[in-house]
Amino acid sequence: MGDLPREDPGNTLRILVATDIHLGYMEKDEVRRQDSFQAFDEICSIAEKKQVDFLLLGGDLFHENKPSRSTLVKAIEILRRYCLNDRPVQFEVVSDQTVNFQNIFGHVNYEDPHFNVGLPVFSIHGNHDDPAGVDNLSAIDILSACNLVNYFGKMVLGGSGVGQITLYPILMKKGSTRVALYGLGNIRDERLNRMFQTPHAVQWMRPEAQEGCEISEWFNILVLHQNRVKANPKNAINEHFLPRFLDFIVWGHEHECLIDPQEVSGMGFHITQPGSSIATSLIDGESKPKHVLLLEVKGSQYRPTKIPLKSIRPFEYTEVVLKDVTEIDPNDQNSILEHLDKVVLNLIDKSRRNVGNKSEVKLPLIRIKVDYSGFMTINPQRFGQKYVGKVANPQDILIFSKASRKGRNE
Amino acid sequence: MGDLPREDPGNTLRILVATDIHLGYMEKDEVRRQDSFQAFDEICSIAEKKQVDFLLLGGDLFHENKPSRSTLVKAIEILRRYCLNDRPVQFEVVSDQTVNFQNIFGHVNYEDPHFNVGLPVFSIHGNHDDPAGVDNLSAIDILSACNLVNYFGKMVLGGSGVGQITLYPILMKKGSTRVALYGLGNIRDERLNRMFQTPHAVQWMRPEAQEGCEISEWFNILVLHQNRVKANPKNAINEHFLPRFLDFIVWGHEHECLIDPQEVSGMGFHITQPGSSIATSLIDGESKPKHVLLLEVKGSQYRPTKIPLKSIRPFEYTEVVLKDVTEIDPNDQNSILEHLDKVVLNLIDKSRRNVGNKSEVKLPLIRIKVDYSGFMTINPQRFGQKYVGKVANPQDILIFSKASRKGRNE
Ligand SMILES: [Mn+2]
Ligand SMILES: [Mn+2]
Ligand SMILES: [Mn+2]
Numbered sequence: 037m038g039d040l041p042r043e044d045p046g047n048t049l050r051i052l053v054a055t056d057i058h059l060g061y062m063e064k065d066e067v068r069r070q071d072s073f074q075a076f077d078e079i080c081s082i083a084e085k086k087q088v089d090f091l092l093l094g095g096d097l098f099h100e101n102k103p104s105r106s107t108l109v110k111a112i113e114i115l116r117r118y119c120l121n122d123r124p125v126q127f128e129v130v131s132d133q134t135v136n137f138q139n140i141f142g143h144v145n146y147e148d149p150h151f152n153v154g155l156p157v158f159s160i161h162g163n164h165d166d167p168a169g170v171d172n173l174s175a176i177d178i179l180s181a182c183n184l185v186n187y188f189g190k191m192v193l194g195g196s197g198v199g200q201i202t203l204y205p206i207l208m209k210k211g212s213t214r215v216a217l218y219g220l221g222n223i224r225d226e227r228l229n230r231m232f233q234t235p236h237a238v239q240w241m242r243p244e245a246q247e248g249c250e251i252s253e254w255f256n257i258l259v260l261h262q263n264r265v266k267a268n269p270k271n272a273i274n275e276h277f278l279p280r281f282l283d284f285i286v287w288g289h290e291h292e293c294l295i296d297p298q299e300v301s302g303m304g305f306h307i308t309q310p311g312s313s314i315a316t317s318l319i320d321g322e323s324k325p326k327h328v329l330l331l332e333v334k335g336s337q338y339r340p341t342k343i344p345l346k347s348i349r350p351f352e353y354t355e356v357v358l359k360d361v362t363e364i365d366p367n368d369q370n371s372i373l374e375h376l377d378k379v380v381l382n383l384i385d386k387s388r389r390n391v392g393n394k395s396e397v398k399l400p401l402i403r404i405k406v407d408y409s410g411f412m413t414i415n416p417q418r419f420g421q422k423y424v425g426k427v428a429n430p431q432d433i434l435i436f437s438k439a440s441r442k443g444r445n446e
Numbered sequence: 447m448g449d450l451p452r453e454d455p456g457n458t459l460r461i462l463v464a465t466d467i468h469l470g471y472m473e474k475d476e477v478r479r480q481d482s483f484q485a486f487d488e489i490c491s492i493a494e495k496k497q498v499d500f501l502l503l504g505g506d507l508f509h510e511n512k513p514s515r516s517t518l519v520k521a522i523e524i525l526r527r528y529c530l531n532d533r534p535v536q537f538e539v540v541s542d543q544t545v546n547f548q549n550i551f552g553h554v555n556y557e558d559p560h561f562n563v564g565l566p567v568f569s570i571h572g573n574h575d576d577p578a579g580v581d582n583l584s585a586i587d588i589l590s591a592c593n594l595v596n597y598f599g600k601m602v603l604g605g606s607g608v609g610q611i612t613l614y615p616i617l618m619k620k621g622s623t624r625v626a627l628y629g630l631g632n633i634r635d636e637r638l639n640r641m642f643q644t645p646h647a648v649q650w651m652r653p654e655a656q657e658g659c660e661i662s663e664w665f666n667i668l669v670l671h672q673n674r675v676k677a678n679p680k681n682a683i684n685e686h687f688l689p690r691f692l693d694f695i696v697w698g699h700e701h702e703c704l705i706d707p708q709e710v711s712g713m714g715f716h717i718t719q720p721g722s723s724i725a726t727s728l729i730d731g732e733s734k735p736k737h738v739l740l741l742e743v744k745g746s747q748y749r750p751t752k753i754p755l756k757s758i759r760p761f762e763y764t765e766v767v768l769k770d771v772t773e774i775d776p777n778d779q780n781s782i783l784e785h786l787d788k789v790v791l792n793l794i795d796k797s798r799r800n801v802g803n804k805s806e807v808k809l810p811l812i813r814i815k816v817d818y819s820g821f822m823t824i825n826p827q828r829f830g831q832k833y834v835g836k837v838a839n840p841q842d843i844l845i846f847s848k849a850s851r852k853g854r855n856e
């Protein structure tokens with residue numbers, strides 16, 4: 037990661053990176069139904085404002101493999117509003133587009149003469165919107181058929197046994213900058229794991245060396261959508277499996293925002309984990325502020341700039357161990373309820389302070405993980421009734437645990 | 447219906463009319479899965495070849511209210527291939543487009559500056575693709591969001607009791623020809639019936655009289671999607687309910703091809719019933735040759751030209767009354783099977799003769815309605831086994847009846 041000279045727009049590829057937007061998440065919830073769409077709208081508006089060359093998405097664009105009519109319509113409306121305009125696209129795709137983009141049109145969307153694409157979007161699929169059925173189609177294929185998204189990274193699993201995949205990068209040129217963009221849509225972790233440990237099962241195609249352009253002049257980006265946490269190494273991908281020629285990795289699927297690129301020791305690349313733009317599980321990791329990343333690449337240098345999302349519903353998380361709370365009398369359930377009520381009210385207050393002065397404040401998500409060892413549990417639905425209209429998730433504010441395990445989800 | 451002078455293209459609005467395409471019908475059937483898409487492709491290719499001003503669809507474009515990813519992708523691909531091109535659109539929509547087209551964009555698709563629409567499609571919904579859910583969306587709304595179809599005729603049911611609807615026509619001008627196109631997407635027949643019999647419940651908006659254009663100069667077309675058969679008048683719409691100012695009616699939903707416009711006595715209008723482009727029920731009416739209609743309107747005159755569809759799977763239908771067949775011995779089931787086998791083979795032969803010399807002949811649909819009064823029934827699945835690979839529907843060639851009732855379906 038080096039300093040990037042401030043002024044050289046003709047040779048600097050500007051990419052907005054986001055992931056796990058989960059369009060349609062909670063679409064039937066009266067309070068939260070618009071959350072995923074508002075976040076996507078904000079992300080696209082940032083792409084517009086920052087005048088990026090393209091928007092790169094890391095999978096789980098849709099929450100459901102078969103999105104509802106309503107979710108599809110809203111997704112298309114947002115894309116159409118932001119992606120179609122007269123702004124000239126200032127980079128070229130020089131690889132074989134029929135290999136990169138597997139729809140019947142076989143080209144990058146902004147080269148279609150019948151559409152005015154000003155903001156191209158590139159996306160892989162996640163596990164929520166993975167290809168399925170006889171035709172092996174993802175919901176993202178619908179957006180690709182509409183020419184609104186460039187869907188890439190759908191692997192054909194060839195070979196026998198564990199199988200074999202080949203990654204063909206999208207080769208992009210802007211001025212003197214050359215980026216090879218590799219996409220790897222979600223594959224079951226166990227399977228991909230075994231592939232990575234099988235010689236020749238994962239093939240990485242490299243740009244051909246050409247006169248005036250050495251292979252080392254390409255800046256290599258990978259976007260993937262897999263488990264990264266190491267708790268169960270069988271069900272997660274080890275960063276050290278990835279080839280050392282890569283320069284920068286966008287890790288989708290993990291919802292916690294760890295967006296500042298982290299160096300992987302000995303591998304020579306950095307990883308950004310943008311995290312989801314919506315909390316789909318009310319765990320600690322999802323309560324951190326949500327961001328997207330502006331990635332500017334010039335030659336072999338890049339500058340990452342994280343940009344906070346402002347439309348996100350506030351979410352406050354805490355943990356309570358009942359037996360450590362002195363004011364609670366184990367024989368008096370009211371004393372437990374009173375204590376938890378205080379905790380909830382404090383978190384609501386905290387969420388307001390964090391949001392600051394906004395004209396339209398969203399009801400916050402509140403989650404208290406209660407270690408009830410030695411105590412009776414409380415009915416969470418009944419507990420939540422008094423917070424209707426004050427909290428976005430009154431029905432599941434409380435979650436009970438005995439040991440302090442770490443919850444997780446994608 | 448008058449003669450149309452052959453040469454006056456600048457003042458002649460040319461419309462291709464089709465209905466009940468049922469995209470996705472039998473999409474899981476190994477043999478028939480492509481039928482609905484091939485028919486739609488052929489219809490669009492006729493529109494292209496005939497250089498019509500637009501394609502008008504009468505509902506049931508989709509067979510399912512929630513089409514599969516695969517059906518959506520194929521529908522979008524076909525529309526994108528035929529509708530987007532550089533051909534100039536030569537008519538104008540002069541009515542309030544935000545009223546006619548209820549998506550957030552609120553304009554006819556070819557006026558969107560970011561798409562090259564050369565063949566506009568206008569469609570109402572049918573009962574198969576009717577709007578539903580909290581957002582009251584039809585699958586056609588997805589195509590409308592993509593800017594590939596101009597979806598109209600979605601009614602807002604206002605008022606109390608039986609309700610009230612208002613039809614705002616799309617007003618089109620081409621040269622000196624003016625067409626007011628009314629759309630009425632499917633409403634439950636019983637309900638619409640009651641509306642038509644309630645004063646002021648159905649409001650027909652007329653174009654405003656303007657200088658140089660009398661109201662009588664508009665040619666008034668209605669497209670609707672309802673039961674028309676009179677068997678049960680409560681569950682069908684009576685043609686005499688429709689207002690006399692109408693000139694021409696496109697009746698969707700009825701799958702039998704009765705495409706030659708029929709005059710309705712005393713009403714002053716003609717009705718075309720194009721019929722479906724795919725047989726969704728194997729009844730006599732659906733075995734007639736399928737057509738679409740080229741409608742050319744100039745001033746108050748029009749010329750209808752029916753065009754046969756060539757990609758349609760052959761379908762032969764007959765009825766057999768077992769007790770009338772002398773060669774059958776009621777005590778010998780083999781004699782029944784032998785007779786029915788002869789009937790099937792004759793129908794297969796007939797289907798080949800009807801198709802003529804085509805390079806790729808599709809397996810025919812064969813349906814025999816068997817009146818088995820006085821006989822034992824036969825297992826239709828078992829009967830069909832020997833026709834696998836010879837008939838498209840081996841599992842349901844035979845249908846049994848006792849009385850000779852007319853089956854029907856939309
Ligand atoms: Mn996710
Ligand atoms: Mn995921
Ligand atoms: Mn129909």
Ligand SMILES: [Mn+2]
Nearest residue numbers: 572573699856
């Ligand atoms: Mn119908």
